[in-house]
Amino acid sequence: MSSYLSLFLLLLILLRCIFWLFAPPNPDEAYYWLWGQHLDFSYYDHPPLQSWLQGLITAWFGKSLFTLRSLNLLTNGIFFYTYYYILKYLYGDLARRYIWWVILAILASPLYSIMLSLAWHDHLAITLSLLGAYLCIRFLDEYLVNGKGTNWRLYGSAIALSLAHITKYNSLFMTLGLLAAIATYSQLRKLFQDLRLWLCFVIGAIAFLPVFYWNYSNNFLSFRFYANRSVDSGTLIMRLLEPLGFIGISLLMLSPFVAWLLWQGFCNAKGIYKRVALWTFIIPTGLLMVISLFSTALYYWNIHAYLLLFPLLPLAVADSPQPPAPSPRGRGGENLKIFYGMGVFGLLFTSLFVWNSCMFPISAVFGKDGDQDGRMIYGWKEVAAEVQKISNTLPESPLLITSDYRSAAELAYEMQNPNVTAISKRISQFTIWNLENAVKHKGKNAIVISDQWYPLTDEAIAHFDRVTPISNVKIHRFGLYLKTYEIAIGQNYKP
Incomplete structure (x- = not known):
């Protein structure tokens, strides 16, 4: 990694640490922390796992900004460690070089910069979803070779995905994408006749029992909340334009630079990994675009769609995805410029985010209203x-x-x-x-x-x-x- 890219990465990590240690609790961080002080089978807005863990951490270590966000520190470590293993699976020893490119891209994306920083449900949900998807891909790869696959990978994937489901409801998108990848590949479709896959469904159902019980006991309030959320009939033209708005804000918050590099990497990919990455992108994105036609689809609900695309980024920026691949250049250096643009864009956004969170909202300079x-x-x-x-x-x-x-x-x-x-x-x-x-x-x-x-x-x-x-x-x-x-x-x- 060049010195400039290393500087971008170090500054982004420094800003993350400043936020974790000095930013007062965001209102929703405090809200979810409070759930952990009222332990229950589930909650109105989201499933319970994040708050269970938050309550446990507070009981052990007391109240502080560090304990409030200590779970983020753990999940960030697991999240990026899982990416290292995915890169090792795809590129071998080059993973030690490529992991820094992937970390830079993720930290430079406003969507992931926010969601991995705040003590909300998302950081835990995407970590568990990524881990479950990786284990599933390794199992499918083995299954295509020997017709069996390793049991512990399949069941480990089911456990991780099931825990993601009881962290945030949109984690189901990742599971649906994995199932779509299996269902659309003739050599994998026979897995639906395999008892092990049905045992995975049983694991998921058992894990979801607390959430279902809470909803049953509370007139299905949480399910109804999401079924009816933000419904807005509007005019036909407004509804038809809504998917375009969803795509626009999604690209902006993912980062246009990151989006371009992920697209280039995807175009150069092949094999079972590309197939799974495609379906885990298509299913949530397609469903949310349909939802946007008659309701409101928020950009961060689609956070699972891009998870498996990040490991394909080296295919866009490396001279060669195989050794020695000494530097990020790609397409005669064109994508290297985009790589630098990604770093600048991410640094500007993260600096503004940390300033607003630690000092005062920038909107206060311009008047008494705005950014309530x-x-x-x-x-x-x-x-x-x-x-x-x-x-x-x-x-x-x-x-x-x-x-x-x-x-x-x-x-x-x-x-x-x-x-x-x-x-x-x-x-x-x-x-x-x-x-x-x-x-x-x-x-x-x-x-x-x-x-x-x-x-x-x-x-x-x-x-x-x-x-x-x-x-x-x-x-x-x-x-x-x-x-x-x-x-x-x-x-x-x-x-």
């Missing part, structure tokens, strides 16, 4: 201190209630109080917890926190006999105004 999600990261120490001060003046410990799930999660994390809740029109995990705790909380007084983005609604105020404003907490960073939190006392809570 980014503004909500900041100020929770000040809000928590004010809430604690007010709480100390009350005769008994009050309920802590906010106007949105994001602010409730941030306050809960800052105060280490898993009983903070939210009253909001938007259904969330807090809605379920509120129903479960209705009798226990009835008649209590509450400290109520709201902001301009999610002010107290008449419906929220109707839960109390009276709501009395107490104070405002204005949040600034480096002299820039971000937002104001309004704190009130609600008397006699009525669920």
